[in-house]
Amino acid sequence: MDAGLVGRVRRFNRTVTQRIGVLNDAYLARGRSLGQSRVLWEIGPEGIEVRSLRARLDLDSGYLSRLLRALETDGLVVVEADETDARVRRIRLTPAGAVERAELDVRSDELAASILRPLDDAQRDRLVVAMAEVERLFVASLVEVTATDPAHADARHCLRAYAAELDRRFPGGFDLGTAHPAHLSPPAGLLLVARLHGEPVGCGGLVFRGEGVAEIKRVWVAASMRGLGLGRRLVTELESTATEHGANLLRLDSNRALPEAARLYRSAGYQEVAPFNDDPYAQLWFAKTIA
Amino acid sequence: MDAGLVGRVRRFNRTVTQRIGVLNDAYLARGRSLGQSRVLWEIGPEGIEVRSLRARLDLDSGYLSRLLRALETDGLVVVEADETDARVRRIRLTPAGAVERAELDVRSDELAASILRPLDDAQRDRLVVAMAEVERLFVASLVEVTATDPAHADARHCLRAYAAELDRRFPGGFDLGTAHPAHLSPPAGLLLVARLHGEPVGCGGLVFRGEGVAEIKRVWVAASMRGLGLGRRLVTELESTATEHGANLLRLDSNRALPEAARLYRSAGYQEVAPFNDDPYAQLWFAKTIA
DNA sequence: CTGGTTCTCTGACTAAGGTCAGGGAATGGA
DNA sequence: TCCATTCCCTGACCTTAGTCAGAGAACCAG
Numbered sequence: 014m015d016a017g018l019v020g021r022v023r024r025f026n027r028t029v030t031q032r033i034g035v036l037n038d039a040y041l042a043r044g045r046s047l048g049q050s051r052v053l054w055e056i057g058p059e060g061i062e063v064r065s066l067r068a069r070l071d072l073d074s075g076y077l078s079r080l081l082r083a084l085e086t087d088g089l090v091v092v093e094a095d096e097t098d099a100r101v102r103r104i105r106l107t108p109a110g111a112v113e114r115a116e117l118d119v120r121s122d123e124l125a126a127s128i129l130r131p132l133d134d135a136q137r138d139r140l141v142v143a144m145a146e147v148e149r150l151f152v153a154s155l156v157e158v159t160a161t162d163p164a165h166a167d168a169r170h171c172l173r174a175y176a177a178e179l180d181r182r183f184p185g186g187f188d189l190g191t192a193h194p195a196h197l198s199p200p201a202g203l204l205l206v207a208r209l210h211g212e213p214v215g216c217g218g219l220v221f222r223g224e225g226v227a228e229i230k231r232v233w234v235a236a237s238m239r240g241l242g243l244g245r246r247l248v249t250e251l252e253s254t255a256t257e258h259g260a261n262l263l264r265l266d267s268n269r270a271l272p273e274a275a276r277l278y279r280s281a282g283y284q285e286v287a288p289f290n291d292d293p294y295a296q297l298w299f300a301k302t303i304a
Numbered sequence: 305m306d307a308g309l310v311g312r313v314r315r316f317n318r319t320v321t322q323r324i325g326v327l328n329d330a331y332l333a334r335g336r337s338l339g340q341s342r343v344l345w346e347i348g349p350e351g352i353e354v355r356s357l358r359a360r361l362d363l364d365s366g367y368l369s370r371l372l373r374a375l376e377t378d379g380l381v382v383v384e385a386d387e388t389d390a391r392v393r394r395i396r397l398t399p400a401g402a403v404e405r406a407e408l409d410v411r412s413d414e415l416a417a418s419i420l421r422p423l424d425d426a427q428r429d430r431l432v433v434a435m436a437e438v439e440r441l442f443v444a445s446l447v448e449v450t451a452t453d454p455a456h457a458d459a460r461h462c463l464r465a466y467a468a469e470l471d472r473r474f475p476g477g478f479d480l481g482t483a484h485p486a487h488l489s490p491p492a493g494l495l496l497v498a499r500l501h502g503e504p505v506g507c508g509g510l511v512f513r514g515e516g517v518a519e520i521k522r523v524w525v526a527a528s529m530r531g532l533g534l535g536r537r538l539v540t541e542l543e544s545t546a547t548e549h550g551a552n553l554l555r556l557d558s559n560r561a562l563p564e565a566a567r568l569y570r571s572a573g574y575q576e577v578a579p580f581n582d583d584p585y586a587q588l589w590f591a592k593t594i595a
Numbered sequence: 596c597t598g599g600t601t602c603t604c605t606g607a608c609t610a611a612g613g614t615c616a617g618g619g620a621a622t623g624g625a
Numbered sequence: 626t627c628c629a630t631t632c633c634c635t636g637a638c639c640t641t642a643g644t645c646a647g648a649g650a651a652c653c654a655g
Binding site for chain 2: 650
Binding site: 015018019020021022023024025026028029030033121122124125126127128129130131132133136137139140141143144145146147148150151152153154155156242245246249 | 306309310311312313314315316317319320321324412413415416417418419420421422423424427428430431432434435436437438439441442443444445446447533536537540
């Protein structure tokens with residue numbers, strides 16, 4: 014990797030963590046320990062189950078239990094058994110706890126404001142624009158793409174969302190019909206799922222048709238993640254996976270109701286070709302020869 | 305302050321500290337405590353005095369002493385008395401210590417690379433550009449401007465640098481001459497010094513001429529800090545300070561050899577006026593009426 | 596030479612963060 | 626019904642981070 018780029022990222026890391034990281038901790042946890050503050054913050058207004066809190070903050074069960082006990086004796090939270098499963102415990106903020114949490118909110122605002130305050134209006138605008146760009150690209154870099162069994166809950170979530178979106182956007186609706194996802198499992202094919210913090214946010218499938226031909230299927234990106242280059246990344250990873258499986262020709266069909274898909278494929282080097290199937294939803298056919 | 309801007313800064317803080325902050329600590333200090341790693345890193349290849357290490361990391365003297373003892377028993381550093389002052393102790397890295405420090409360097413690179421890796425070339429370039437912008441504006445927001453006695457070491461550093469720069473840039477050189485800085489002290493005037501992490505990086509003076517007239521003098525910004533809007537900020541703060549002292553007309557003289565200064569004053573609303581003094585270095589005169 | 600100051604170190608102590616083993620209640624599937 | 630599992634809790638323990646008081650050596654100004 015380009016050493017110049019790496020060096021600049023390191024510089025950024027140093028400057029920015031100095032400014033936020035250090036403060037964030039000390040600042041936000043005034044009067045209360047950082048652990049307690051983090052828990053208080055994460056509980057949120059609707060309450061939360063202890064187990065999901067533990068997962069989210071990645072805390073040891075004994076440690077979290079003690080933190081909750083401390084918050085409880087301070088009268089900031091109440092811990093009660095879940096209605097449906099008495100093993101599970103739910104935490105709620107008391108009014109006093111909500112006040113403390115609001116206080117954290119104010120401090121967080123304060124910290125943000127203290128960064129903006131010394132700047133003039135033009136600088137503030139430039140800063141916010143640049144921050145948004147960095148944030149988007151950071152989020153993009155946090156996405157992990159892994160081959161996943163189509164029967165896995167995450168995969169099914171993606172495939173369902175894919176079908177729902179097509180149904181919404183195609184003038185005549187869309188029905189996956191009898192199409193069984195089995196053809197997306199090895200050895201007939203495979204499915205890549207993109208995840209952000211463990212949550213599925215996109216997918217892309219591949220079906221091997223034999224004789225070096227593979228078909229791209231079911232490429233979908235969550236609405237909240239569009240514009241981050243995730244579609245492009247899925248296609249690129251599908252291509253390299255296809256190559257690993259001995260394919261040298263990739264093809265796919267699409268629909269005129271999805272102009273952004275056609276744009277993506279064209280810019281990735283796919284060219285429109287004659288129809289190679291009679292799929293009722295197919296209106297455009299693309300192909301690309303890969304190394 | 306605009307709540308939308310604050311909210312966006314907070315979003316950025318959250319995403320970015322999640323990505324770097326958390327990692328930075330745990331990651332970099334693998335196998336060794338964060339405190340020891342920080343010290344090891346800060347020692348650097350040339351060694352350092354214990355007292356400056358203490359100042360730089362803001363550590364308790366007892367605590368640092370213990371950290372050094374631990375590093376010493378691990379054979380990573382040697383602590384020896386300073387040659388000229390036996391109270392002061394100097395720390396050097398042993399070869400083993402240098403290896404460990406290099407290891408930290410590699411991990412830091414790794415962290416940066418792990419952010420870049422999932423991105424394509426175009427995204428990497430965009431990220432680095434946006435990071436540079438954020439970093440510059442963060443640095444700008446870290447600068448603190450305070451009124452300072454012109455006799456203070458920081459102030460003298462700035463005034464010396466100011467004179468040296470003019471001497472370098474004026475065709476005929478520049479000599480502050482007998483100009484005593486006393487006129488930059490209250491009540492005759494004042495001097496603002498801009499500091500980054502306690503280091504002086506800029507200044508700007510004000511001299512009160514009576515009858516609501518104040519003169520801007522000795523505006524200087526360190527070469528490393530140019531392009532961050534610091535000059536503009538100094539002028540703005542000089543203006544508000546002048547207002548507080550009852551001035552309603554600000555004026556200043558400048559020289560054609562400093563085009564960026566003239567540009568700054570013009571864009572800040574200063575207009576060229578007839579000469580109001582016969583300073584041998586003055587070639588341009590500006591004035592602005594303030595609220 | 597003296598007394599105050601600077602610099603580092605040691606001892607004693609505290610709080611926070613975190614790990615690990617095990618126990619008891621609730622649950623769900625065979 | 627019984628047994629394995631899930632979920633949370635408690636007790637015991639450890640490291641790191643950090644504070645504070647004071648001691649001792651070196652230095653410096655008078």
